[in-house]
Amino acid sequence: MENVPGKRRLSEYRIFKYLWPHKWLVVSLLLVDAILQLSEARITFQVKPIYMALEQARAAEEEDEKAEEEGSVLDQAKAGQTATPAVGSFGEDKWPMLRECFYVLAVLAAVVAITEFGRIYLSRYVAYKLDYDLRNDLCQHMLGLSMSFFNDKQNGVLLSGMTNDIATANQAILLVFDVVSSCIALIALLAMTYLLKPILALALIVIIPIIWFPSLKYRGKIRKASADRLAKLADLTQDMTQLLTGIRTVKAFRMEQQEVDEFRVIGAGVLRKSMKATRAKAMSTAWTSFLSRFGTALIILGAGWVIMFGEYGLDLGDMLTFLGFVGVTYGKVKSLAKDYTSLQEYLPGSERVFAVFDVTADIVDHPQAKPLKEIRQGIAFRDVDFGYNGVPVLHGISFDVKAGSIIAIVGHSGAGKSTMLDLIPRFYDPQKGTVEIDGIDIRRYSRDSLLAHIAIVGQQPFLFNTTITENIRYGRRNASMNDVVAAAKAANIHDFIAAQPDGYDTITGEQGVRLSGGQRQRITIARAILKNAPILLLDEATSSLDNESEKLVQAGLANLMKDRTTFVIAHRLTTVQHADRIIVLKEGRIVEEGTHDQLLAAGGEYARLYQSEIQSDEN
Numbered sequence: 092m093e094n095v096p097g098k099r100r101l102s103e104y105r106i107f108k109y110l111w112p113h114k115w116l117v118v119s120l121l122l123v124d125a126i127l128q129l130s131e132a133r134i135t136f137q138v139k140p141i142y143m144a145l146e147q148a149r150a151a152e153e154e155d156e157k158a159e160e161e162g163s164v165l166d167q168a169k170a171g172q173t174a175t176p177a178v179g180s181f182g183e184d185k186w187p188m189l190r191e192c193f194y195v196l197a198v199l200a201a202v203v204a205i206t207e208f209g210r211i212y213l214s215r216y217v218a219y220k221l222d223y224d225l226r227n228d229l230c231q232h233m234l235g236l237s238m239s240f241f242n243d244k245q246n247g248v249l250l251s252g253m254t255n256d257i258a259t260a261n262q263a264i265l266l267v268f269d270v271v272s273s274c275i276a277l278i279a280l281l282a283m284t285y286l287l288k289p290i291l292a293l294a295l296i297v298i299i300p301i302i303w304f305p306s307l308k309y310r311g312k313i314r315k316a317s318a319d320r321l322a323k324l325a326d327l328t329q330d331m332t333q334l335l336t337g338i339r340t341v342k343a344f345r346m347e348q349q350e351v352d353e354f355r356v357i358g359a360g361v362l363r364k365s366m367k368a369t370r371a372k373a374m375s376t377a378w379t380s381f382l383s384r385f386g387t388a389l390i391i392l393g394a395g396w397v398i399m400f401g402e403y404g405l406d407l408g409d410m411l412t413f414l415g416f417v418g419v420t421y422g423k424v425k426s427l428a429k430d431y432t433s434l435q436e437y438l439p440g441s442e443r444v445f446a447v448f449d450v451t452a453d454i455v456d457h458p459q460a461k462p463l464k465e466i467r468q469g470i471a472f473r474d475v476d477f478g479y480n481g482v483p484v485l486h487g488i489s490f491d492v493k494a495g496s497i498i499a500i501v502g503h504s505g506a507g508k509s510t511m512l513d514l515i516p517r518f519y520d521p522q523k524g525t526v527e528i529d530g531i532d533i534r535r536y537s538r539d540s541l542l543a544h545i546a547i548v549g550q551q552p553f554l555f556n557t558t559i560t561e562n563i564r565y566g567r568r569n570a571s572m573n574d575v576v577a578a579a580k581a582a583n584i585h586d587f588i589a590a591q592p593d594g595y596d597t598i599t600g601e602q603g604v605r606l607s608g609g610q611r612q613r614i615t616i617a618r619a620i621l622k623n624a625p626i627l628l629l630d631e632a633t634s635s636l637d638n639e640s641e642k643l644v645q646a647g648l649a650n651l652m653k654d655r656t657t658f659v660i661a662h663r664l665t666t667v668q669h670a671d672r673i674i675v676l677k678e679g680r681i682v683e684e685g686t687h688d689q690l691l692a693a694g695g696e697y698a699r700l701y702q703s704e705i706q707s708d709e710n
């Protein structure tokens with residue numbers, strides 16, 4: 092019936108674990124709740140005294156009337172006097188009692204109101220605080236995960252986790268409260284019934300499991316459907332994200348209607364799963380409702396029988412109080428069962444969130460990681476094998492780069508050039524072999540210090556939706572404005588920025604959409620220049636530039652490369668001629684190595700690549 096029973100229990104347990112830091116708040120909340128529940132139950136307890144008072148008053152009145160009839164033959168004046176004491180007898184011995192009842196009820200009304208406020212306020216506070224904590228933790232955890240996690244997951248699915256799953260998980264947390272508080276109330280009610288008459292408590296308890304049964308019966312179904320629903324919702328978010336990021340392509344190919352249709356299909360899946368969960372939930376609720384009412388009917392029948400035959404020494408007052416308890420108790424059992432059912436609907440959200448927490452970052456600091464201080468000798472790859480998800484990409488890569496030299500990596504697209512560079516900042520770790528700095532495996536350096544030594548200009552320039560200044564400063568957050576301008580000048584983008592109405596405060600738009608590809612790329616180059624790191628990774632850093640600005644940026648980059656260890660992947664071989672060494676990569680293997688002249692003379696792969704480029708330039 093359950094999809095994964097072991098996991099389910101785990102998730103409930105982990106929610107409680109998440110509540111632990113707020114334990115005092117939770118305890119006070121439960122205390123407030125206990126006061127509330129007890130007060131409400133105590134109100135029910137007032138039924139008997141009030142009934143008794145009224146009943147006695149009625150009996151006294153009847154007696155007075157009888158006395159009046161009998162005494163009618165007697166003195167009229169005396170009969171007139173007896174009428175007053177009849178009212179008076181009610182006033183004398185019953186009025187204080189009624190008044191007391193009123194006081195108790197009035198105080199209880201105030202207590203209930205205040206505790207009700209406290210309950211809502213505190214429970215919401217805990218829930219929203221957990222929501223906040225959970226989201227922050229998820230964000231922190233996710234950003235700490237390695238690149239392979241983000242390769243496997245789609246952005247939309249992760250986004251759905253941050254929004255839909257968290258919201259659902261939060262509902263579950265809120266409900267856990269309700270469930271606990273209902274349990275407390277139930278225990279209080281049973282205790283009070285027990286105080287009234289133990290036998291009645293027994294009568295109450297017998298029916299409870301029957302009322303509870305439907306929620307147990309349907310819980311697996313609800314959970315499964317609800318988990319499916321969240322998965323569909325993630326698909327929907329993913330589709331939406333993809334549509335928005337790919338809107339240009341959608342429009343260019345006139346795919347709007349097809350995309351809307353596809354969106355509708357995924358949406359229909361969400362609807363279907365929602366209704367499946369709803370059906371199971373409605374069935375469960377309906378059965379609970381029926382059984383609790385049926386149980387009450389049974390109890391009334393039994394109570395009537397007991398009173399009629401006067402067994403167990405129960406009077407009408409006891410019975411009325413008891414029936415009051417039955418109403419409240421079954422109300423509680425019913426809402427408890429309902430909450431429990433809803434919990435089944437919401438727990439899959441927390442399961443999905445916890446599943447992300449269960450992904451451990453595979454690229455973490457070694458326990459004895461040392462900080463990388465400077466690079467003296469250089470960087471080396473030692474027999475490195477690497478692949479994505481078991482698909483091998485790099486095979487037995489070995490080479491040495493002397494500190495301060497420039498190494499170029501060339502090869503057809505898909506040869507594994509970018510992948511090779513990704514191993515240096517440890518976006519991925521090799522599956523075999525090592526990447527070393529000064530003869531030490533880079534996994535032995537702390538990641539902070541390693542990355543502090545590396546500046547990267549990637550293939551796809553990425554800008555944040557903020558000012559140009561902030562985008563350049565991403566390289567060094569505390570850089571002065573002078574440094575920012577100097578970096579922009581070196582990247583040949585200063586003149587463009589200065590010509591903007593807002594200058595360096597120009598907002599670049601999401602992913603830099605308000606700028607051209609070349610402008611974006613030059614800003615990322617400025618960012619790397621500003622970082623001023625000893626290792627420079629340039630992955631087709633000038634691919635979006637036209638010849639003219641490429642020449643200008645090359646000048647800036649040449650300046651930058653001085654005294655740095657630089658890895659260059661270039662789309663144009665003419666730009667790597669001056670590299671100290673060129674590595675030719677083919678299908679993940681190094682096939683040639685040497686200077687430009689050596690490789691041309693050798694007449695191998697590099698010579699062929701070079702020839703074909705010259706030819707295409709001539710055409």
Ligand SMILES: Nc1ncnc2c1ncn2[C@@H]1O[C@H](COP(=O)(O)OP(=O)(O)O)[C@@H](O)[C@H]1O
Nearest residue numbers: 242479484502503504505506507508509510511
């Ligand atoms: N994130 C990834 N997940 C799975 N496969 C990838 C990923 N990135 C690249 N690849 C694959 O690895 C191979 C090398 O890619 P890449 O290093 O980007 O080549 P290059 O930069 O030389 O063009 C390609 O076959 C590509 O399909």
Ligand SMILES: [Mg+2]
Nearest residue numbers: 508509510550
């Ligand atoms: Mg590449």
